[in-house]
Amino acid sequence: MKSLQQLINIHFKTFFREPAILFWAILFPIIMAWVLGIAFSNKAESLKTVFVTGNSLVPEQITGEKILGSGTGNVFRITFQRASETEAVNAIKRGVAAIYIEVKDDSLIYHFDPLNPDAQLTHLILEREMNGVKEGSAPSSVQELQTIGTRYIDFLIPGLIALGIMNSCIWGIGWTLIETRMKKLMRRMVATPMKKSVFFSSHVLTRIVLGGVETALLLLFSFFYFKTEITGGFVAFITVFLAGIFAFSGIAILIASRTAKTEVANGLVNAITLPMMILSGIFFNYHNFPDWAIPIIQALPLTVVADSLRSIFIEAAGLADVIKPVLILAATGLVTFAVGMKMFKWY
Amino acid sequence: MNKIPIIEIRDLSKSFKEIKAVDNLSLTIFEGEYVALLGPNGAGKTTLIEMIEGIQTPDTGSIRVLGMNWKEHKQQLHYVIGLSLQETKFIDKITTEETLNLFGSFYGLTKDKTEEILNLINLTEKRKAYTVNLSGGQRQRLAIGIALLNNPKILLLDEPTTGLDPGARREIWKILERLRQDFNTTMILTTHYMEEAEVLCERILIMDKGQFIAAGTLSELNAKHGQGDLIEITFGSEFDIDALRLPGIKRVNWILPHTKVQIFVNNVAEALPSVIEATKKGNVQITELTSRKVTLDDLFISMTGRHLTDS
Numbered sequence: 079m080k081s082l083q084q085l086i087n088i089h090f091k092t093f094f095r096e097p098a099i100l101f102w103a104i105l106f107p108i109i110m111a112w113v114l115g116i117a118f119s120n121k122a123e124s125l126k127t128v129f130v131t132g133n134s135l136v137p138e139q140i141t142g143e144k145i146l147g148s149g150t151g152n153v154f155r156i157t158f159q160r161a162s163e164t165e166a167v168n169a170i171k172r173g174v175a176a177i178y179i180e181v182k183d184d185s186l187i188y189h190f191d192p193l194n195p196d197a198q199l200t201h202l203i204l205e206r207e208m209n210g211v212k213e214g215s216a217p218s219s220v221q222e223l224q225t226i227g228t229r230y231i232d233f234l235i236p237g238l239i240a241l242g243i244m245n246s247c248i249w250g251i252g253w254t255l256i257e258t259r260m261k262k263l264m265r266r267m268v269a270t271p272m273k274k275s276v277f278f279s280s281h282v283l284t285r286i287v288l289g290g291v292e293t294a295l296l297l298l299f300s301f302f303y304f305k306t307e308i309t310g311g312f313v314a315f316i317t318v319f320l321a322g323i324f325a326f327s328g329i330a331i332l333i334a335s336r337t338a339k340t341e342v343a344n345g346l347v348n349a350i351t352l353p354m355m356i357l358s359g360i361f362f363n364y365h366n367f368p369d370w371a372i373p374i375i376q377a378l379p380l381t382v383v384a385d386s387l388r389s390i391f392i393e394a395a396g397l398a399d400v401i402k403p404v405l406i407l408a409a410t411g412l413v414t415f416a417v418g419m420k421m422f423k424w425y
Numbered sequence: 426m427n428k429i430p431i432i433e434i435r436d437l438s439k440s441f442k443e444i445k446a447v448d449n450l451s452l453t454i455f456e457g458e459y460v461a462l463l464g465p466n467g468a469g470k471t472t473l474i475e476m477i478e479g480i481q482t483p484d485t486g487s488i489r490v491l492g493m494n495w496k497e498h499k500q501q502l503h504y505v506i507g508l509s510l511q512e513t514k515f516i517d518k519i520t521t522e523e524t525l526n527l528f529g530s531f532y533g534l535t536k537d538k539t540e541e542i543l544n545l546i547n548l549t550e551k552r553k554a555y556t557v558n559l560s561g562g563q564r565q566r567l568a569i570g571i572a573l574l575n576n577p578k579i580l581l582l583d584e585p586t587t588g589l590d591p592g593a594r595r596e597i598w599k600i601l602e603r604l605r606q607d608f609n610t611t612m613i614l615t616t617h618y619m620e621e622a623e624v625l626c627e628r629i630l631i632m633d634k635g636q637f638i639a640a641g642t643l644s645e646l647n648a649k650h651g652q653g654d655l656i657e658i659t660f661g662s663e664f665d666i667d668a669l670r671l672p673g674i675k676r677v678n679w680i681l682p683h684t685k686v687q688i689f690v691n692n693v694a695e696a697l698p699s700v701i702e703a704t705k706k707g708n709v710q711i712t713e714l715t716s717r718k719v720t721l722d723d724l725f726i727s728m729t730g731r732h733l734t735d736s
Contacts (some may be wrong), residue, residue, distance in 0.1 A: 084530035088519055095518040095555075263512035266571070269478060269510075270531040271503040425480065 081272055089254070103246060104292050107238050108299045111358060114361070115231040115304050126156045126200055129166035132181035136160070139208060140186075144404075147203040148171060154203050176200055190386030195233075195363070231304045233285045236387035237360035239293050240322065244380050246289040247326030248333065248351055255334035265425035277420070282327045290325055298345040301399040310390035318390065321382040321407035329379065335421040354380035370376035379410050428455040431579060431611045432477060438635075440474055445471040448635035454613065454628075459605060461623070462615040463621035463721070464632035465731050470615040471511060474583050477613065478508050488589040490579065497630075504532070507577030509568040511584050521567055522552040523544035525574065532575045546600060562593025569600060580604070580612040586621060598624055619721050622727035631721070633729045643721075650724045651714055654693040656700065659685045661710030671699045678727045689719060689727070 094100065108362035130140055140158045147154045166178035166189075176197035177190040186208065259262045267277065300306045308315055333346050357364060357371075358380035367375060375381055386403040389395035432454040439447040446469045454460055462470045470562070475481040475487055479495040481500060488494065493502055515524050519633055525539040543549045546566040559567065565585055572580060581602075586594040592652045621631045623643050631639040631646075639646055653675065659665075663683040667674075673696035678687040682705060690696035693716045704711055725731070 080533065081527075081530040084527045088523065088527050090520055091523065092516055123606055183638075186541050224647060258516075262510050266479065266510055266529075267531070269480060269503065269506075270528060270529040270575075271500055323452060345484065 082276045082280050082283075085277065086093075086284050089280060089284035090288070092254070093250075093284075102350075103242075103250075103288070107242050107292065107296050111231070111235060111296060111300055114234055115300070122315060125196075126154055127175045128156055128158050128204070129161040129178035130158050130181060130198065131161055131163045131166050133177060134181045134183055136181050137208075140204075141180075142321035144209050154200070156200075156204075158227040170345055172422075177204070179204070203367070226332055231300065232392055233388065234308055234361065235296070235300045235304075235306050236391045237358075237384045238296060239319075239356060239382035240358070240380055240387055241263065242292050242296065242362050243289055243319065243383060244354065245325050245349060246292060246413035247285050247323060247332045248289065250285055251327055251330035252334040252347055253343065254281070255331065256337060256340065259334075259338045259423070259425065260340065262425065268424045272311060274419075278331065286320065286323050289319070293319065306391070308391050309394040310399075311396040314400050315390050315393060317397060317404055318383060318386045318400055318407075321404045322410070323381075325379050325383075325407040325414070326411075328411040328418060331422070332414040335418045336423050338423075354378050357381070358384055358389055360384060376398065382406055396402055430454070431456050431458075431491060432613070433487075433489045435487045437473070437476065437483050437488065439476060439481060441472075444468075445635045446653040447476070447483075450635070450637065451486075452630070452637075454611060455663050456611055457605070457609045458628060459601075459612045459614070460627040460628045460630065461626035462613060462617075463617065463622050463725075464621065465617060465725075465729075467475060469635040470632055471583055472635075474581050474613060475614055478506065478581055479503075480612050480620070485593055504575055504657070505578045507572035507575055507579070508581040509565075509572045509583065509585055511587070513568050513569065515564070517557035518555050520553050520555055521559065521563075522546055524567065528571045529574050532545050532691070534574060534710055538574060540571040540731060542573060544583075545573065545603075546594065559699070560593070562589050562596060563598060565589060565593070566600065569597065572606070578611060582612065582614045584617070586616065586618065594621070601625055620723075622707055629721075633724060635723075635733075638728055639724070646721060646724075653689060653691045653719055655719045655723055656688045656690060656693060656697060657686070657713075657715045658688065658703070658711055658712040661712050664704065664709040666700065666703060669697070669703050671703060673699065676727060687723070687727070689723075706714050 080193065093103075128140070130136055140265045143155065143157050144151060145159045163176070163180070166175070177188060177279045180187040181187060188201050188203055188204070233253075255264075268274070297308075329350065333350060334343070337343055337346065357367070358378050359365075359375070360380070364375045365380065376385070382403045386395070386400045389399060430453050432452070434452040437447055437450045438445065444635060445508060448469070452472065454572065458544055462473065464470050472481060473619055476483050477490065479499065482495075490502055491630060510550060521528070522543065522584060525542055526536060529536070529538050543552055546569060548563060548566055548570065551563055556567065558563065567584065572582065578599075581659060586597050589597070601612065601614075602625070605612070612626075614621070614625065628644060629639075629641065629646060630637050639650060641649065658682075659681075660683075665684060666688070667677040673690050675691065676689040678689070679685070680687060688696070688700065699717070703713070
């Protein structure tokens with residue numbers, strides 16, 4: 079056990095003695111949260127254009143320029159613009175507008191993509207304002223709405239935590255292993271009575287502690303600065319965190335099982351982390367990808383971690399709700415650990 | 426004298442793809458012996474020593490260390506062998522002391538042992554220095570320090586002084602000399618420095634292409650292969666001096682065909698006049714002439730056509 083403690087000790091020291099690592103692991107995610115959080119949520123009021131189509135008489139509330147949502151703390155300045163249906167659809171395609179209203183006889187029909195949070199939000203604001211406008215007449219038709227539009231930062235923080243877990247493990251473990259092999263230090267270590275299980279455990283335990291510190295700092299920052307919170311179970315959160323560390327540690331060991339070249343390592347690590355970073359919906363919803371890709375994306379370990387963290391943060395999920403993703407992560411970890419250790423080259 | 430065999434190697438072979446790195450070697454090393462494996466890069470020294478270290482597995486043949494073998498007694502052997510690899514690097518931002526503590530923990534040792542080793546390898550002043558800031562010699566001393574943590578009965582050092590300046594090299598020799606005196610350690614050391622083998626080791630094995638091409642104590646090797654002097658001559662024009670069969674010449678080794686030659690003789694004073702006489706008769710100019718005692722390196726070149734330090 080003394081060697082386990084010594085190894086962990088060494089991993090900590092290598093971490094904290096490298097200012098660059100400190101920056102990328104701890105400060106960078108916080109800065110990213112801050113920049114993106116500011117960029118997407120700190121506007122005094124949102125400017126939006128909503129197109130109005132149809133041949134019937136348009137209610138006064140949806141003409142000209144209106145300030146809506148002042149009661150919600152999220153102020154919208156909305157310009158209503160008469161347009162033909164084709165013009166409105168094109169505007170949505172180009173991202174100029176997220177929603178258009180069709181006035182049909184007595185009722186209003188909202189046209190929008192229910193998976194676009196921006197559109198959802200606009201729709202909600204409009205719905206709220208239009209309530210009771212046409213009393214006694216036919217109600218407006220509403221396309222199905224799955225989640226309420228939340229702030230971008232609420233979406234972002236769980237994703238950043240998931241990304242942090244991945245990077246911490248894959249760069250932290252994978253890179254260290256390859257470097258140790260490259261320096262022939264690994265060869266030197268196996269020529270001692272050091273237990274291999276102790277060697278691997280030391281890496282995973284180090285990542286649990288360092289990943290924990292990174293996550294805690296990011297959480298604290300976003301709690302105090304953006305008032306984000308975990309609406310779901312804390313135990314569930316810890317469980318997903320640990321399962322994530324385990325899965326990515328396994329992947330890291332698999333990546334680092336053979337090579338002793340930093341160029342190869344660099345390529346391998348990027349080949350694994352970059353696609354996940356882009357696809358797994360860390361920064362933007364992955365539902366914008368084509369339908370056939372969604373099941374593949376959802377099977378990626380980073381998506382599994384990010385989605386389950388989001389469900390805990392935003393949708394108040396508890397331990398029972400995340401059992402499935404936790405099991406998937408544990409299985410990923412077990413398989414990659416087993417294969418990685420089998421393939422592992424000590425020198 | 427009752428010599429206890431420590432390492433017994435029988436009919437050992439190991440190939441990498443088509444190349445026979447170690448070719449049917451047998452060797453017994455006795456307690457307290459310091460043995461040098463001398464040879465150029467690619468001679469098979471490292472492969473041989475790594476098989477003794479248990480890092481490589483032989484294709485055929487057997488290795489017994491203190492009566493044990495790697496298949497059955499891996500853990501015990503780790504405790505009796507101390508080793509340093511060819512150019513190990515350490516974790517950059519970990520200090521000398523911390524590195525020793527880490528490796529000590531693998532053997533279940535306390536920090537007192539680190540102190541002892543720091544003293545032994547003369548790095549007490551560098552205890553707080555990051556390993557990345559150590560000089561080549563200091564880093565090599567640290568590697569030897571790690572090898573000594575477990576008070577090994579057997580020390581296996583792979584080129585411990587390659588690339589070091591003479592001062593740093595001597596410091597390592599001093600440490601190794603002390604070990605022999607104080608602990609009766611058995612050591613195998615690979616090197617391509619003749620001088621290192623001469624200073625440290627009573628037995629020298631010269632290796633080339635996976636085989637021992639000469640073996641013995643330094644004086645034995647000298648008596649057998651290194652007697653006499655060497656004359657190195659560069660001729661102004663082509664001159665086949667060996668065709669003349671001059672008296673007193675043991676062997677001729679052409680460095681450049683027909684123009685630059687090494688002549689091995691019993692005694693330079695006796696042989697040189699006839700050589701000069703012959704060039705005069707043949708009307709050949711001597712553009713350069715040097716003469717010195719034969720060394721093992723000369724011997725090595727004449728046997729293999731390569732320098733010990735060639736890569």
